[in-house]
Amino acid sequence: MTGPAIQVENIAYSYGDLQAVKGISFDVQPGEILGFLGPNGAGKSTTIKMLTGQMSPKSGVARILGRDITKDDPEVQAQIGVCFEEKNLYLNMSALENLDFYASLFGIKDPDSMEVLRRVGLAERAKDRVHSFSKGMRQRMMISRAFINKPKVLFLDEPTDGLDPVTSAQIRATIKEEAERGAAVLLTTHDMFEADELSDRVAFINDGEIVALDTADNLKLKYGTRSVKVRLRDGDSVREEHIALEGDGSSARLAELAASPNLMTIHTEEATLENIFIELTGRGLAG
């Protein structure tokens, strides 16, 4: 198949009078990670639920691997992997039994569940029941379950939410491997660092609308400030100076400060994705 793995045109959804998703459009190419960045209630999960067939869009068209998602097509379902925000595993089954069961639903006869568990660092606990797992281990199980059918399209809803930095880093590395394998990844998160680190492109979603969609670098370039912050010793205190990189005389002033014996540090003042989000929406990502 050529063309986007996920193609969304003007899809909308409302819960009664509340319009959760207001006609958004985007696409995700094979091997690309699209970060869906937005605060809670922005419409990220609703979008994933529509794209995974859990609910039908009230309007608009969405295609997964070229097929209309409203057609309830088992062949499309066989090609997707979903990692839910809620940890919905069979707690009374072992890690291996969980993966083998889901693999069987995809028609995989000899699943390599142990290899998948090895990738997420759970091979040694393969035969333990999931109820004995920590929060981080359960999340790794969720990720491994999403990968069991080697999906062409991956939907990951807040895959590292509430996890410790080490587990988060492990999960991010695994997501990158999946994209390198060729999977199209739609990643929802309200963690700007995660979106920045993983995503090839980032979509900002707020109140059910996409307010910006581009690579993280382009967004920073477009909405950020090109300046540096210089810290200088000034007697017993520390003085800060912000120097815009555009404009007359900035290079000379920077060279002058760089030569100063009082120079302590020089930092670029690149905008973070959160800064840009606030600038565009007037609200933070955590809300």
Next chain:
Amino acid sequence: MSFGLTWKVLRKDLALGPRSPFFLYAIILPFVLTLVLQFAFGSLFSPQPRLGIVDEGSSAITAQVEGMDGIDLTLLEDTEELRTQVEANDLDAGLILPAGFDAAVKAGDKPDLQFFIGGESLASNRIILSVTAIDLVRELEGGSALVAVDVVDFGEAGLPISVRLVPVIVFYALVMAGIFVPGSSLVEEKENGTLMAMLVTPVKSSNVLAAKWILGTVFAAVMAFVTLGLNQALGANWLDVFVVVLIAGALSSMIGVTIGVFAKDSTVLFATVKGLGIFLFAPTIFYIFPDWPQWIAKIFPLYWIIEPIWQVSIMGESISSVWLELTVAVGITLALVPAVVWLARKMQAQMAAQ
């Protein structure tokens, strides 16, 4: 609908079943109820009188005792062995019928008859066996009874209460295995989100519901069958009985799936079953109180499965005698299918909105 996927979901449910308290409860409950009710009203702890006979001449008395349901007969070859078993209380009484005994009695010779009584045997069993032995000899002699006994029944005529309670025990087996097991399994999947996790794979809700229904049907049928066996109510027509309990399981399980699809969580599930409790239980009361107008029982859906079980297993009727009841039961089962489909659509929308 893919039968392969339904089978995979069912296989998972069967594997998870023994790890669920409901499943275990459904297995244990009929055993416990049988034990309790038989202890209270039945003959579980008062076994039949045990008679041993050493028959040295093919007496007609032996053949007569063999035909009696109420006596546990043991035939022995050796007089000493009979004596030993009676002394050890392995038998309540022992009878030695010498060769030519029948001919001697018929000729009016009044031959000797040795009758051993175990010292530890129950008084009621001794009386039953003694009187039975005397009656049989008199019958053999061809004489008439010395007195005419006028038997006056006190209490309700008809079947003993221990038999009339069998539908109650079977009802509980059907409710636990057929209604609670599939219903709670479905609700648990909803609460834990595992149902949604299945529905984003090639599995459809129809696969999941069919698997739960089959699970409940088979489990309820087996438990009802076992319960009837425990209560010695299988009769000779056990194949007919199995067909009847299979249909009973199918209806119970369909009710269980309907409640499971309807209930959004365990609280609603329990409240619904409790709310429906008397409505479901009502027909069994009419077997305990046979004087009540029996037509009222027909108002309740489970009458149409309890009555065929009663007729075929307990009363020993053939399956053809309950075709109307079974047809109605199958009809109710099929009528619930559209309701389940409609509720399933609502359920999926509710789950997605959470």
